[in-house]
Amino acid sequence: MKRIAVFPGSFDPFTIGHESIVCRSLDLFDEIIVAVGKNSTKGSMFSLEKRIAWIQEIFKDVPKVSVDSYEGLTVEYCRKVEAGFILRGLRTSADFNYERPIAQMNKTMLYSVESIFMMTLPELSAISSTVIRDIVRNGGDASPFVPEAVKF
Ligand code: ADP
Numbered sequence: 001m002k003r004i005a006v007f008p009g010s011f012d013p014f015t016i017g018h019e020s021i022v023c024r025s026l027d028l029f030d031e032i033i034v035a036v037g038k039n040s041t042k043g044s045m046f047s048l049e050k051r052i053a054w055i056q057e058i059f060k061d062v063p064k065v066s067v068d069s070y071e072g073l074t075v076e077y078c079r080k081v082e083a084g085f086i087l088r089g090l091r092t093s094a095d096f097n098y099e100r101p102i103a104q105m106n107k108t109m110l111y112s113v114e115s116i117f118m119m120t121l122p123e124l125s126a127i128s129s130t131v132i133r134d135i136v137r138n139g140g141d142a143s144p145f146v147p148e149a150v151k152f
Pocket of ligand 1: 008010015016017018021090091119120121125129
């Protein structure tokens, strides 16, 4: 059976931290779907179309990686695309505390899906989309923190 992983997130915008998680996971899975969630509670700074286009451009030469968007529960999306894994990155204990109940509830809702956590590289652990949005909003240069394809 194909090992399909969903890497869900807002990716508002996609950062070199996200890129690193995907690249380091390539050997673990046959297919990685970067799934941009249409989050009802979080307003986004960048349009869904833009976020998807950026990610497509970043991975255009990596056939294992595709990009999609979804609405609703991540486990339902996993069921739809027949994914066996949910991939998430962990930067801090705060990330862990946030992710733990979600992963456990997801497991209860859909037993066939395993959540896989990858520890961020130390040099990337301070990078977050939130801080990047703040830099952009205030006219700073966020380019060191995002892949080249991401242009503000
Ligand atoms: P969400 O809105 O679901 O938290 P994000 O777009 O902020 O989505 O993040 C998607 C995933 O990428 C999450 O698992 C998050 O922990 C992880 N992530 C974010 N920034 C980094 C980073 N710098 N290094 C590793 N993982 C990261």
